Amino acid sequence: MVNPTTRAARATRAIHATRAKVKCPALFFCAPASGQGKTTITAGIARYHRNRGLDVRVFKTGPDYLDPLILERACGAPVTQIDLWMVGEAECKHILYQAACEADLILFEGAMGLFDGAPSSADLAEYFGIPIAIVMDARAMAQTFGAIALGLATHRPRLQIAGVIANALAGERHQQLISESMPRQVALLGCVGRHPDIALPERHLGLVHPDEVADIDQRLDALAEVMAQSGLTKIPDRVEFADHDIAEPEMLLGGSTIGIAKDDAFSFIYAANIKLLEQMGATCVYFSPLNDRAIPAVDALWLPGGYPELHHQKLSSNDAMRRQVKKFHASGKKILAECGGMLYLMNSLTDVPGERAEMMAVLPGDGVMRERGGCQGMQIAPLPQGELRAHAHHRTRCENTMQPIAFGKRLRHSAPGEPIYQTDNITASYLHFYFPSNPKAIAKLLS
Template identity: 55%
Template sequence: MSTPSASCPALFISAPASGQGKTTVTAGLARLLRNQGKVVRVFKTGPDYLDPQILAQASGQPVDQLDLWMAGEAYCRQRFYEAACEADLILVEGAMGLFDGEPSSADLAALFGIPMAIVMDVKGMAQTAAALVTGLAGFRDDIQIAGLIANNCGSQRHRELIEGALPATIPFLAAVPRDPELALPERHLGLVQAEEIRDDLEIRFEAAAQALESAGLLEALATLSPVKFSACTETLPAVLPALAGQTIGVARDAAFSFIYQANLDLLVQMGARVRFFSPLADAELPECDALWLPGGYPELHAHTLAQNAAMRDAIQSFFAAGKPILAECGGMLYSLETLTDYAENTHTMLGLLSGHGAMRGRRGCQGMQTAELPEGPIRGHAHHRSMAEQTPAPSAHGRRQRHPAPGEPIYRQGRLTATYLHLFFPNNPAAVARLFTRSDLAQSHSVQTTAATPQIEEPLHAAK
């Protein structure tokens, strides 16, 4: 039997470094094609939470993170195939510079044969931009360069100088004008969350779409040949209905929003009912069997979290009842006794885990790691600019992708699992099921063969 496949034009938006305008261009192009009635499926390379929020709003479609180490080649292959079956165009936004990381954006593009457009901030240079692009294009012989998108281009003459210096083998795709109205707002962990500036983003998306259309990018895209994406023939980790009949409460609001859509999808596929709640706005928890406190920006909302004593009492009672709680990064900070924000104000947190969290300026920690849990190893990543002090001895540490030094500490306090690591659930569904399963239900659910109708329920206040 032949392997199913689907063909679809695809473009990988890359850059020589971070901060070149990849997300602005990707979002603007997605909105431009969406305005024309096209279905655009967008993916983001690497473990990023903020860019996918922006890209999902721009495209009107869910955005998945693809990482060859964290998710695996088989997972990436299947997601590309599924997207190609429904999309008019697939866009992939790279991470950092196109050759940065192991694996890199170039590795992903090369593996699936996706041509790469290089976005470069050309402010302060002209012919040198052409030299840099030429060097990038020739660095590896297994990548296909679709051309250059010159961002922050100052004038028609500026464009002519760059285009004239490019070799004939590298097309000049578009010149994006120097316009602060196109830039996306940022803060200490990256872009500002889409939900906080939704209306402002709409204005920027439309402006970027108009700029890209005026720059002639659509004509350049018309020359793209379809890419053939084959369905995955490898065995993906088994997804059994191990969470059938269980309800998982997920914190989701402006303070807690670093949530992979793939994680939610997996919980549902395993039979769980997902119910969102807001630690900022709600006075009580939904009826649930387990809690997930994901990462986010609790430091920006620490005062409000501290003032919500009713929610604090509810989560403390949930913890005292011995029910499973997963607290990741910002969720872990919320689980500590106190959190000191950037203004050096200290706020009372949940106190489920002894210790104190504090922000620490621009210095931070990031990297890919495997969480070594009793339930099984789960791959993920760390990205934070805070520290946790006076905590108990960790039960384990994350295992770094390539470095022998111990990674992030992992704490166990009763049924609480707390760590700076953000876990990618599809990497090990069985371990995730054990992590969230109540001990009194674990045995019965391990032999369950049919799942209850899964669902995701929004809270009454519609917190996002």
Template identity: 50%
Template sequence: MPACPALFIGASASGQGKTTVTAGLALLHRQRGRQVRVFKTGPDFLDPMILARASAAPVQSLDLWMVGEQECRRLLAEAAAEADLILIEGVMGLFDGTPNSADLAAAFGVPVAAVISAKSMAQTFGAIASGLARHRADIRMHGVLANHVGSARHAQMLQEGMPGDIRWLGGLPPSDRIALPTRHLGLHQPGEIDQLDMRIAFTAQALADTLLAELPAPVVFEPAPARALPRLLEDMRIAIARDDAFSFIYPANVRLLESLGAQVEFFSPLADEPLPVGTDALYLPGGYPELHAAALAGNSTSARSIRSHAGAGRPILAECGGMLYLLDSLTDTQGTTTPMLGLLTGHATMRGRLASLGMQALETKQGRLAGHAFHYSSMTTPLTPAAHALRARDGALGEPIYRSGSVVATYMHGYWPSNPTLTAALFHGTAF
């Protein structure tokens, strides 16, 4: 069975600096000549983009509900066979949610390094560290790293408050050279963060003299049985929009399409590129079309190409931001309304508060497709939903799925490896 040094980067809450620390640690070990594979807990899109930049490798999602324990096991064993270090970034606080970060760390025996912001705190830091370490007996605590440490004296007080059986891994100072900016859906995308590579490099340098920089002990990862995938998309050419407006793409989804036999090509509506020649099906993923609405509305080449594709009855799958792009119009938070492609009857308005958040699943005759929703817009349409996803927490109706001509659109972001058969049907246009 493959074994590899591995560490789970958890925290006491959101906003403690997990992504900053994970990215800095990944780069630090790369600088030391190691191959690093990084994973992100939960259905996040933004953190993995930054972690991929730091590790120079795709960042896969791990989630016991959405991805499933067996697929998580397979991904970890695959990484362990080729990497020198595995890092897993948690989500929210260590014990937040069901399933949560602690559940994932416990399931695979990965030790936890907890990041705790020490801002406006002294000896109470030790009480929080103690609570994280002792809350569950099945969690193996590697140690605790303090973030936002103001001075050497501050670090001394933090250490003095620590229980003797919990390792002090060190501390990071508050610094504008380290901090990563945020907005309503989380962190900014890598291309939007000023001097991102320098921020990650500065974090790596700051971590170099801490105990967190030491290579952790190897963890044995039991391989999951290999899954044989039928070539359900053999010889199909699938175009995927990918740019700053459409960037919420799971690497595992693209990998599945290729495993099913599809030829995947990317294009940019924001750069006014046409669909690749010979496109059989189109995927418009989520992202931030509202931030680029004017540019998208003015890009006639992409618009004409997508409308021609739809007019020919070729399949289009659109999720969240990709769905907004297909609507008649989109109104941003400033009240500015911009015409969109007009391929899906309806209008969307960006709101100042979260409209939907949580895991959902779509139950169909081809089985269950797991996914999640996370959006700040609301949509009005006269279209009758072809189906509804169901919320994971209580089974209540979740996001509607619309079918209009060759278009299938929804706010739900699907994790396609959870149902390869349904995924193939979506791109063949036969799912609904």
């Protein structure tokens, strides 16, 4: 239950919000690289405060689908992506301002390393003046820990570095060595030991979907207590957030119904994409290519990415759904297919062990999983309907495809990006599109 003091604080912020500026405690969790434990730390702290009745909002930087699902489960509120390029500065301001008006605490999880990418997590933290907690895996370090912490903390003087969190410590002696290595200029916020029994499981492309982890809530509650024991649950300093007016989208999809594939095979869906479709007047309905026998009565299909390669035999054996997809395609209604959704429409999909399964065969091509490699990163999709901001993140290759109509444009590299395929009624690519970057283009693709 939320205490009266918290309610009073929210009411005060609501009054001051009319001035288009509001303050809320906020902290940004970053790291020197991927795999340092940012999601675990962020989720544990979010869960701790949520369990004590606070309204906690969490944001994930960059294009990520799986971490937000874990963070959403931890804090009990929707988790949206935030990125100065993909989402845009104005929309970022508006989103954070709204969160600050309602929440008791805002947490951010960075992507990759603190300074990786353009824009990076450091760029976002600096833009909004959010203090940074640097999460560092100390597994293979002792005294060197302090030197790396000092370098990260002082590399860009304009950043507000709250301190460093030492993660994955082996025991008391290890913690002592880490503590002794810390320079006076950098605070050691807390030390977290190794807890393999409550670690968040992973697979290729990232963490395992929380719905597939039977004891996910018990793990998150246990992580919350670990954070408390590690001294990491102090409420951070307040940050001021200013509003930015955002125009409401036009009703470009009024009266239409969009069918969206959503199950264990297709789950890479931005909440912002759904919100935009609904703001443009569309009704969104969901169906499962894995388990359902029929597609709902809809005007267009959106097949998002996910893990079809983990379920390709079951997708293939659902004969009723295969007939439905082919019938829908033959009707001429629009289909938008991203990454795993595109593979689902092709002739076949082969997993890492080499097991092949027949797919829908309405788009030329054969998908093949790779043990290593793949593609990731932000790209612009130059579609005939208009440019969309997007990103790629996959570990398959496609063979025997049709001629692409265009290729994605990489932000910092001249090589062609992901191919984009388009027929009379199918638009397909490895790219995951961020719909709010061009609502009119999305309306054309689905209307």
